[in-house]
Amino acid sequence: MKLTILKEKLNEGLKLNEKIAKKTLALPILENCLLETEKNFLKISSTNLETGVNYWTLAKIEKEGKICVPVKILTQIISLLPLEKINLFEENFVLTIENENYKTQINGVSPEEFPIIPQPESIKPLILDTELFCEALNSVSKIPMPSSARPEISGILISFKENVVEMVATDSFRLANKKIFLSENF
Template sequence: MKFTVSQSSLAQALAIVSKGMGSNASQPIISGVHLIAENGTLELQTTDTTIFIRHSIPANVDEAGETVLSGKILMSIVKNLADAPVSVEGDDHNVMIASGKSSFRLNALSPEDFPSFPEYEFENSVELDSDVLQTMVDKVYKVTYKDNSRPILSGILTTVEDNTIRLVATDSYRLAVCDTNVDTSNAEAFRAILPGSVFHEVLGLPGMTEKILIGITPSQVVFQFGNTTFIARKIEGNFPNYKQLLPKSCTTKVTVNVADLASALRRVSVIALANPSVRFDIECDAKLMKLSATSPDQGDATEYVNIDAEGEDLSIALNYHYVNDCMNAVSDQDEITLELQSAMQPGIFKSYAKVNYLYLLMPVRM
């Protein structure tokens, strides 16, 4: 094997495939990067046995071949090289890397021991705008369950139908839904529970293209963009019926400036260290919302926020961490509405824009 490639493209390629490198000390092969050089292309593959990533870049290939090198070491070397051609030459046992005045000899692992990249055939697929998807995933990702003990809740329900993309996530304490209009006239209906962490990570990879293809196989979800293929395990099961949680009406509706509420919440929550509960008292006639927090050890804090409101005066206590996540999700908007039914029923925040956003939050005891 012998090839030459630019340092910048190799560094970016390694940044992409590094997300799939394993860290099991008992299986050193999966902590490596499988390099395959042939026909003017260098292909890089990684896997931790649950995720598989493949990415290819142009290369000047003098001698076709393949090898497996330590991913961590290779990344460290390439990252610290100057932006100049990098020459790689070797076999299954030893590989020489040279660039400028620098040279390295690395021990190699046998490519025959590296897990084969999966073959797949889509049951269903859809191609979507990656910027729109990234905006939407950023709004719901924090609401996914971060413990693998409940895999369904760690996923993001993704549907594309009737000219609408909709993403839904819940951790059982809160629910986030966002949707936007797209032209789906040339696409078949799509519905899948995509792994939340993978979905979020893929859209943040360097080299993301304008469009991304998402495909479903009987056991896998596949993301394709540019010269990158990212495969993860499919989440099996039924997503909770979130629509039955959404009430048809409310007794109190509040419209508030996002920046005003976010800053007031930050100040009041300084007191709520041990107890994350913040009380919201809605005074419709006065058009004020009082935020208050109490700590037996630290004292108490109160702040008033101007609002537009209609309906009945009402008080509810909410976890300020969760409310703050909602404020961050709509920080690009001027206003948000809060719909309430009672102190013991969920509060629902809503924002309407290019990407519509709904955030349902269970109350805490006052």
């Protein structure tokens, strides 16, 4: 893999991916992001096995390829560089980061170890009136309380059935329920 990219675009994608990738003792590969070239784009992917992120940004691709590197380390290095073009190239699972005055390397791992992020099947989009959605969310959001002792009641359940979007929340004493009726099924 060999490419040139603007620092601000790379940094934006890495910061988004860093929020998903977390340190885990059971699966250290989840601390990594997958850098992959696709035509004229650099794709940066991360997952925690519950949520996945794919971020595409334009780049000047000289050689196709992919590598897995620790996202936190890469983000810290990129954020220290001046605002300009950055050259990235990979050889033998080592990512080299280079610009006019700076050069460093990060050891990576095989991209084959990175978990596959499932792609959603094509589905019909749900179009809601923003005002109605915010009003419904606001009416149930006052009920749940953040609690590490009972995390199951610290959120809002949003369910989609035929032509109804329903929001439900509880704090074990009170129950809030709000329905939004849609004009068509989805």
